[in-house]
Amino acid sequence: MFLPIHDQNGLKYIKRAYVNYALIIANILVWIVMRREPVLEQNTLQMALGFIPGTVFAGDRLDASIVLVPTWANFVTYAFLHIDTMHIAVNMLFLWVFGDNIEDALGHVRYALFYLACATFGAFIHGLTDPASQLPLIGASGAVSGVLSAYVLLHPRVRIWALVLFGIPLPLPAFIPLLLWIGEQFYMLATDHSGMVSWGAHTGGIVAGAVLVIALKRRSVHLFDRATSTAEQPRE
Template sequence: MFPIRDHNPSGRIPYVTYMLMAANIGIFLSYVALFNDPSALNGFFFVYAAIPARISAGDGFGTLISSMFLHGGWMHLIGNMLFLWIFGDNIEDEMGHIPFLIFYLVAGIAAGLIQVISAPGSDIPTVGASGAIAGVMGSYLLLFPKARVDILLILIIFIRIFPIPAWIMLAVWFGMQFVGGIGTDVSAGGVAYWAHAGGFVAGLVLTLPLWLRRGGVGFWRRTHGHPPHPEAVYASSRIPKVRR
């Protein structure tokens, strides 16, 4: 189940979202050749990735930022940029360009620190924009819980696009991160579940002042959880049902 777009158009050009996407893609392209040389790639990640044991020892705090712009492969990058493209523009629209940039970086740093706390002795490098983007998703849940998100559902021979409320998609995603964090050995590497869950909660908490300025529960009553403007309308999906 993959989100491919929302029905929540932004009222201004999301320059910061585009800039963040360009930075992530550009930086990845600058070192993608290192994937052919594991030794060189490990050396690169040792310098710029967030290593919990190193940070726990009081060193490498700058990697909490640099690691946000590194990715472990093409699918890692594409997945993160898809989520940032879907949800980032609306949060930037509500916060403003510079506040959104600060919010993104702070959420990413918080996610990195939570990952360090979850496995303080781990020497496995942590990379990816996932923690910061999880913060954007937490913010989206608070501001637009009933905005419609189009989901691409693939069940073996059944392929369909259909809309669901954002809160369902985001709650399922958060639940998967939380369960994944409980059910895996964090120090063994793999997906940084606690960074994702922590970034999500951090983004939600950081958005509370904005939500309260909008009226808090009153904002939800006025908008019924939907975007406070007309939703985008898309043509019906042309993706066919694939029969046996």
């Protein structure tokens, strides 16, 4: 596990990562609204807006009194809910550090589609790993995992500052912590069946992010970019 602090990688094509900012703000606002509700109501909202595999793969149905959105919408809505402060803080930190460069490489609209598609595929793979589960999946981890896999394909040599080894800040090429993290997700998917963490959502997001960034990136953006930009140079 590592925590990113900063990446030395400015924007080349856009002035500001507006979609990434909007996603972070939306997650935080949903978190604030959820925290204002009683615990019982929070649990009900998690059931109504989280992704429950049994409702998709096993024909289960929620009580009509708590249904807020169609079942298909839960493939996306779950990604805006978080279980506690640490959960949302870590996800938003990763999104803040890495998401702007993916938006830069894809463009605003395609980045929004990319993010939601990674969340959707993460939920789908989570469902396949436990199709009869009636527990709601929540959190932006699937979508954020897609962002990380896209980043390592685009900017593996960019230097990032990260907290590693019990909180020691180190400057590292992005591919070192990111590939180790990605490898850990697949290893845990194969070995950890406790159900406490959805490794399926993580790995699903990773696969989706790797495929989609190749399909959606600007033509002028190259994979495994050796050059880094430390200052913003907007072109649109």
